[in-house]
Amino acid sequence: xxxxxxxxxxxxxxxxxxxxxxxxxxxxxxxxxxxxxxxxxxxxxxxxxxxxxxxxxxxxxxxxxxxxxxxxxxxxxxxxxxxxxxxxxxxxxxxxxxxxxxxxxxxxxxxxxxxxxxxxxxxxxxxxxxxxxxxxxxxxxxxxxxxxxxxxxxxxxxxxxxxxxxxxxxxxxxxxxxxxxxxxxxxxxxxxxxxxxxxxxxxxxxxxxxxxxxxxxxxxxxxxxxxxxxxxx
Amino acid sequence: xxxxxxxxxxxxxxxxxxxxxxxxxxxxxxxxxxxxxxxxxxxxxxxxxxxxxxxxxxxxxxxxxxxxxxxxxxxxxxxxxxxxxxxxxxxxxxxxxxxxxxxxxxxxxxxxxxxxxxxxxxxxxxxxxxxxxxxxxxxxxxxxxxxxxxxxxxxxxxxxxxxxxxxxxxxxxxxxxxxxxxxxxxxxxxxxxxxxxxxxxxxxxxxxxxxxxxxxxxxxxxxxxxxxxxxxxxxxxxxxxxxxxxxxxxxxxxxxxxxxxxxxxxxxxxxxxxxxxxxxxxxxxxxxxxxxxxxxxxxxxxxxx
Numbered sequence: 001x002x003x004x005x006x007x008x009x010x011x012x013x014x015x016x017x018x019x020x021x022x023x024x025x026x027x028x029x030x031x032x033x034x035x036x037x038x039x040x041x042x043x044x045x046x047x048x049x050x051x052x053x054x055x056x057x058x059x060x061x062x063x064x065x066x067x068x069x070x071x072x073x074x075x076x077x078x079x080x081x082x083x084x085x086x087x088x089x090x091x092x093x094x095x096x097x098x099x100x101x102x103x104x105x106x107x108x109x110x111x112x113x114x115x116x117x118x119x120x121x122x123x124x125x126x127x128x129x130x131x132x133x134x135x136x137x138x139x140x141x142x143x144x145x146x147x148x149x150x151x152x153x154x155x156x157x158x159x160x161x162x163x164x165x166x167x168x169x170x171x172x173x174x175x176x177x178x179x180x181x182x183x184x185x186x187x188x189x190x191x192x193x194x195x196x197x198x199x200x201x202x203x204x205x206x207x208x209x210x211x212x213x214x215x216x217x218x219x220x221x222x223x224x225x226x227x228x229x230x231x232x233x
Numbered sequence: 234x235x236x237x238x239x240x241x242x243x244x245x246x247x248x249x250x251x252x253x254x255x256x257x258x259x260x261x262x263x264x265x266x267x268x269x270x271x272x273x274x275x276x277x278x279x280x281x282x283x284x285x286x287x288x289x290x291x292x293x294x295x296x297x298x299x300x301x302x303x304x305x306x307x308x309x310x311x312x313x314x315x316x317x318x319x320x321x322x323x324x325x326x327x328x329x330x331x332x333x334x335x336x337x338x339x340x341x342x343x344x345x346x347x348x349x350x351x352x353x354x355x356x357x358x359x360x361x362x363x364x365x366x367x368x369x370x371x372x373x374x375x376x377x378x379x380x381x382x383x384x385x386x387x388x389x390x391x392x393x394x395x396x397x398x399x400x401x402x403x404x405x406x407x408x409x410x411x412x413x414x415x416x417x418x419x420x421x422x423x424x425x426x427x428x429x430x431x432x433x434x435x436x437x438x439x440x441x442x443x444x445x446x447x448x449x450x451x452x453x454x455x456x457x458x459x460x461x462x463x464x465x466x467x468x469x470x471x472x473x474x475x476x477x478x479x480x481x482x483x484x485x486x487x488x489x490x491x492x493x494x495x496x497x498x499x500x501x502x503x504x505x506x507x508x509x510x511x512x513x514x515x516x517x518x519x520x521x522x523x524x525x526x527x528x529x530x531x532x533x534x535x536x537x538x
Contacts, residue, residue: 050420074426082424088417091410099414102407103426148425 001026001156001187002047006056009039016042019056024156024189028092029182031219032191034208040191041083043208044160047189048073048080058231060156074103079149081159085141087148089134093125093150094131096148104152121177139170146177156187163194175200175201199223237501241378242334245490245497247385248331250392251454253489254447255470257399258440258483260405264480265416265436267325268337274467276318277444279348281365281461282356284310303366311445318441319434327433345463360461365452388450392422395443396486402439403482410438416480444470487529489508491517 002024009017010216024030045051047058048071056182058065061076073080079100087096090204097118101111119126122143128136133144149157155179163171179201182188190232192198199205202219215222256276257433262270269275276424287306295302325344329337353359369383403409413424414538423429451466452458473492492514499506519526 048424050423070423071426071428074424080424082421086418086421088414088421091413095410095413099410099422099425099427101426114442209440 001028001061002048003059003060003190004043004056007053007054007058007157008055009051009053011042011051014052015047015133016211019162020207020208020211020213022213022216024187026147026187027154027185028203029047029178029188029201029226030203031202032189032208033193033195033205035193037074037210038208038227039211040208041160043213044158044191045081046156048082065076074154075106077104077153077155079088079152079154079157081145081162083127083160083164084140085145087133087141087230088233089132091133092130092231093133093136094145096144097129097151097165098124100148102152104154105150106152109153114151114153118151121150121180122147136196138165139167142166142174143177143232146174150181150186155188158189158191160191161193162190162191163197171197196223234375236379239376241309241497241501243379243381243385245375245493245519246494247388249453249490249493250388251447251450251489252473252492254392254395254443254450254471254485255466256473256477257396257490258444258447259471259474260477260480260482260485261399261436261440261443262534263474266326266330266433267334267411268329269334269442269471269479270326270461271338271341272321272348272472273341273440273444273469274465275345275463276321277448277470278451278466279317279352280310280314280445280448280465281458281462282352282363283313284364284449285363286356286459303368303493307368309413310449311442314445314448315438315442317437318437320436321441323430324438326437330433343483345467349463350458351402356460362457365456366447367456367459368449368453376390384453388454391446391450395446396482399439399443399482408432408435444449460519469514472514475518475528476521478528481528481530482529484530 004020004022007014007017007020012210015139020043022032028154031198032040032043042051046053047065047067049068060073062080065073090148097115098111104112123195125144128140133141146162162174166174168221175197178188178190182201192199199219199222205217205219205222206213207215207222255274257275258277258449259270262273272374287309288302291302291305321344325340326337329340342436366424367384369387371383372383373383373386403413409424411427411432412435415427415429419429430457448466451462469492474485475488476491477486477488495513495517496510498512
């Protein structure tokens, strides 16, 4: 469903990713771990087509992202949760959700029905629909950002450090929701710094260090070996 | 004295409405693209020339001059200028979207010169002023013996209607929602499947068409148009947008009214004020830039270029 093959990227003269190869199969929940500056967000931006690889390629559902363009990913069924939530702060929660719905659903679903589903998954959203997104708390913004990615029923969700800045209680809630989304059949690439939490719900994991994949394997093995966490904690 | 105040109030509201329309174009384009489109005034002031040419062509094709031809010519001009704006974005301005702001600034200033010179050389007797007809004539009513023209009413009514339509469009239509989303975060907008190129062209079309209406009202109010009117229209519209707060629609309206107010006050109460009314206007712009760089109702100060 998602594949990075020998990907090198750079910001100007500064190399960011080096020879990164990884994949996410349909139905999997894969966790990409790494310390600050490892290249996690660059990986997210490369998967989205915002950053173009200097070498190698990124394929989503068999299509080359560099040729496809960021704006066509959603129509393929890809929901994206960027780092720092990045809601449209001047738009209401409802408008943010509407944009996420229009992007992914392709007109095949009923918005009100999907809104009800999101409200049951994130109970606090219903009462915040008319509120301007920029005025929500960090936790609420995190939930709306995830709901915006999910409301069109994507086949693949890619999340970039969703737990960043959340309280421990909210992190627990967030990972529980991610596990639930995955159990319903959605493929997930979770890019995380919180290794224990990430690996505890993932099928497989990759550890990114200084722009290279330093380790990969089943999540349980990575968690048990503690190798993944000891690499950067 | 009362008559003078009423007369100048009518002039203020009329002129302020026209400036507000110019400013709305600047604000819309800056709000969505983060580009100061310095040739917006020149693009807008092509509208009277297109309308004159269209009216003349219609008269030649169908015989005698008729009011209907003028209405049709005005519609043609508004649509044509909207298309010109969208084409300029596609051909020129989009290339500077991700470039340093200074490059976009220089490019749009240069574009304005190109537009003015093209009018001057391609339009028959383009260097000379051309009389522009009043879109409506006559007196609508009187306030304390001061006549209020139909044209003044038309200007205020059109501005009010356009502002209301723009508000409804941006708030209640899918394209309006996409424009607002792209104006807040282009990258995430693309992640939401929004084709930013289309959004930007639509924005340019709307801003330029509104500018065209402002240009037509300006020419009709002045009774004349000239190839270089775009410079002053652009400067006043941009100043109104800056005073109100670039990117803010209510700010554009407030800025337009403030600038027109200063002009009218200078002309009325300062001896020979008409000659240097613009001195007062641009002093205010400087004061606002010093003390409120984001403008009276704006949220974002212009970045250093």
